Amino acid sequence: TGTDGFSGFFDGDNHVVFGLYINNKDDKKGLFGYLNHGSIKNVVLKDCYVTANSQVAGIVGLNSGTINNCVIQGGLVSVIGSFSDGGMIAGSCKNGAIDGCRVEKAKVSGNYSCNIGFVTGKADGSLICNNEVTGAELSGGVHKGAILGYNAGKMKLEKNYYALNIKGVKGGCDDKDVNNSKNPEGAVKSDKLQLSALSIVAASVAKAAPA
Numbered sequence: 001t002g003t004d005g006f007s008g009f010f011d012g013d014n015h016v017v018f019g020l021y022i023n024n025k026d027d028k029k030g031l032f033g034y035l036n037h038g039s040i041k042n043v044v045l046k047d048c049y050v051t052a053n054s055q056v057a058g059i060v061g062l063n064s065g066t067i068n069n070c071v072i073q074g075g076l077v078s079v080i081g082s083f084s085d086g087g088m089i090a091g092s093c094k095n096g097a098i099d100g101c102r103v104e105k106a107k108v109s110g111n112y113s114c115n116i117g118f119v120t121g122k123a124d125g126s127l128i129c130n131n132e133v134t135g136a137e138l139s140g141g142v143h144k145g146a147i148l149g150y151n152a153g154k155m156k157l158e159k160n161y162y163a164l165n166i167k168g169v170k171g172g173c174d175d176k177d178v179n180n181s182k183n184p185e186g187a188v189k190s191d192k193l194q195l196s197a198l199s200i201v202a203a204s205v206a207k208a209a210p211a
Contacts (some may be wrong), residue, residue, distance in 0.1 A: 005036030054084030
């Protein structure tokens, strides 16, 4: 995507990308390195493997645009830099939005100084809403959460859900919430998400179908 990033509109039409593999020591690595005021939607990654220095993710390394309705099923994101950011949907999100995405059975790892989360590792001035995380695992990190690792401020977090059986995390966000209240999670725990997100969607569709 170059130094200026991707500023267009990409619709993956829910086609599945199998086995994305990136392994280097650079920043802004993912299927898209940098989303700069563009839009990405309906992308499905299965069994992705991304290792890089900072702003590392499956979908977008650095998100300053809009990511909608993207899914990650399995895989590993590994952040090797110090004081770096990593996540499954976006490595970091600055003045961007992530809406309606799902992460299933994936792992994010980083060293002791990293910000890591499944939706994004770090977010600043962004909207994070309607996302779901199930059956996943975090390893390492100083700020980590099932949804967001580090809240850098001016955030709106709403209607994000994560299963109670996620390994390596205690809450949706390891930092204070946007209102600096006593709720540190910025997300809603739900014991109803023990099933995969795809199973939940399929059940919803079946229930809504006419008899």
